[in-house]
Amino acid sequence: MTDHRIPVTEDELHAYVDNELPAERRGDVEAWLAAHPDDAGRVQSWRAMADALHARYDSVADEPVPKRLEIERLVRQPRKWIYGAIAATLVAFIAGGGVGWVARGVAASPSAFQNLTVDALDAHRLYVVEVRHPVEVPGNERAHLQQWLTKRCGWDVRAPELDATGLKLVGGRLLPGPTGPASFLMYESASGERFTLYTSRAKTKSAQMRYTAAENSGAMYWSEDGVGYVLSGPTDKDRLNQVARLVYDQTEKTGG
Amino acid sequence: MIPALRRYARALARDSDVADDLVQDTLVRALRSERLFLGGDVRSWLYTILTNLNKNRRRSLARRPQFMPLLDNNPDASGTEAEGRDIARALATLVEEQRAVLLLVMLEGLSYREVADIQGVPIGTVMSRLARARAHVKASLEGERPALRRVK
Numbered sequence: 001m002t003d004h005r006i007p008v009t010e011d012e013l014h015a016y017v018d019n020e021l022p023a024e025r026r027g028d029v030e031a032w033l034a035a036h037p038d039d040a041g042r043v044q045s046w047r048a049m050a051d052a053l054h055a056r057y058d059s060v061a062d063e064p065v066p067k068r069l070e071i072e073r074l075v076r077q078p079r080k081w082i083y084g085a086i087a088a089t090l091v092a093f094i095a096g097g098g099v100g101w102v103a104r105g106v107a108a109s110p111s112a113f114q115n116l117t118v119d120a121l122d123a124h125r126l127y128v129v130e131v132r133h134p135v136e137v138p139g140n141e142r143a144h145l146q147q148w149l150t151k152r153c154g155w156d157v158r159a160p161e162l163d164a165t166g167l168k169l170v171g172g173r174l175l176p177g178p179t180g181p182a183s184f185l186m187y188e189s190a191s192g193e194r195f196t197l198y199t200s201r202a203k204t205k206s207a208q209m210r211y212t213a214a215e216n217s218g219a220m221y222w223s224e225d226g227v228g229y230v231l232s233g234p235t236d237k238d239r240l241n242q243v244a245r246l247v248y249d250q251t252e253k254t255g256g
Numbered sequence: 257m258i259p260a261l262r263r264y265a266r267a268l269a270r271d272s273d274v275a276d277d278l279v280q281d282t283l284v285r286a287l288r289s290e291r292l293f294l295g296g297d298v299r300s301w302l303y304t305i306l307t308n309l310n311k312n313r314r315r316s317l318a319r320r321p322q323f324m325p326l327l328d329n330n331p332d333a334s335g336t337e338a339e340g341r342d343i344a345r346a347l348a349t350l351v352e353e354q355r356a357v358l359l360l361v362m363l364e365g366l367s368y369r370e371v372a373d374i375q376g377v378p379i380g381t382v383m384s385r386l387a388r389a390r391a392h393v394k395a396s397l398e399g400e401r402p403a404l405r406r407v408k
Contacts, residue, residue, distance in 0.1 A: 011383055014390070018361055020368055045394050050362045052343040052397075053267070057363060060266045061259035069258055069280055176257070176299055 008032040013039060017046050116177075117212055117221045120198035120230030123175055123184055124217055128194040135171030135186055145172050149183040155227055157183045157199065160250040165243050167195060177201060187243075195233035195243055202228030209244060211237055220244035224251060258283070260364060261302060267359050268310055270348060278313070282306040303366065304374045307356050314352055346396035354389035357382055 015021040033040040137145040149157035167187035175182045177200030185197045202223040209222040218235035265275035
């Protein structure tokens with residue numbers, strides 16, 4: 001039973017709107033708001049304010065990033081300060097998570113999902129060229145890798161078995177995603193061809209598989225149960241599709 | 257991350273060139289620093305750099321006469337323009353710390369804890385700044401809207 005006798009404070013109203021309120025108190029606040037129209041009005045006005053801010057400023061995040069802010073350009077200049085894998089990690093942090101602007105409670109537009117794909121492709125391009133440090137946890141520690149990523153990401157992260165397509169798990173790492181962590185898994189064929197699977201929370205419930213390509217890399221992306229998947233690899237669409245199907249079939253099985 | 261930083265900078269600094277300068281300085285500083293590799297949350301850390309750079313910028317501006325941009329450049333094409341200008345104008349009337357808190361929480365979706373770390377203050381201070389900022393913006397929006405309607 002909720003105890004309506006404990007009055008709701010001003011701080012709690014703010015915390016309620018900002019999703020900072022402990023879950024067990026939310027019911028009390030909702031009951032309070034139903035009984036106190038003035039407070040309900042204020043809460044509503046704060047929500048409208050957030051909508052107005054997003055309506056005004058989200059378009060900035062949709063603009064193409066000006067040339068002078070391109071990460072490749074900035075990295076090229078201060079090269080002497082950064083080295084190899086460390087630089088790659090940092091750059092991935094900054095280049096990645098590009099859809100951080102998808103606010104809580106605001107449904108992702110199609111372009112938001114496409115931005116997630118762009119981030120995944122950026123991470124793909126950065127890490128597939130790494131010889132010594134492509135991953136944080138190697139593929140021979142598969143169980144540990146899955147456990148760790150699942151714990152950090154908050155959904156069931158399974159490294160799919162892609163042996164049927166000639167791909168072996170190299171390993172994985174954790175990256176910052178749009179609204180939280182992202183898992184990043186790398187696979188390699190005997191000929192050295194590399195594929196990566198990037199997953200992160202996506203606001204779109206489900207989206208069918210699509211293909212995109214940029215700068216010698218291609219990607220198949222889709223979402224399932226609020227998780228976005230991006231499989232990146234060489235631009236060979238048929239090959240990508242073959243691997244993506246295999247990934248899809250396995251996530252469906254484990255997810256369901 | 258860059259689109260989100262640009263959005264925050266634009267809302268914080270209003271002028272789009274100034275905003276992108278802030279983002280560029282933030283990125284260059286981040287790339288040159290090694291503090292990052294000791295761990296911690298990169299996203300918060302980038303917002304911290306940008307927030308501090310803007311504070312420094314305003315401090316140096318304060319010694320000179322203040323110029324306010326006449327037009328809010330780049331009005332949003334999708335939302336209604338009048339509303340976009342309203343909220344931008346309301347933001348401009350906030351004191352720096354309150355504006356940063358409001359934007360970090362409401363626009364960028366950061367937690368109170370993260371904002372407290374960014375500003376180097378206790379969570380209670382973040383909450384009181386947020387409450388004051390919301391009350392101020394609400395009053396400012398309600399004060400302006402009727403006037404705009406009359407113009408129409």
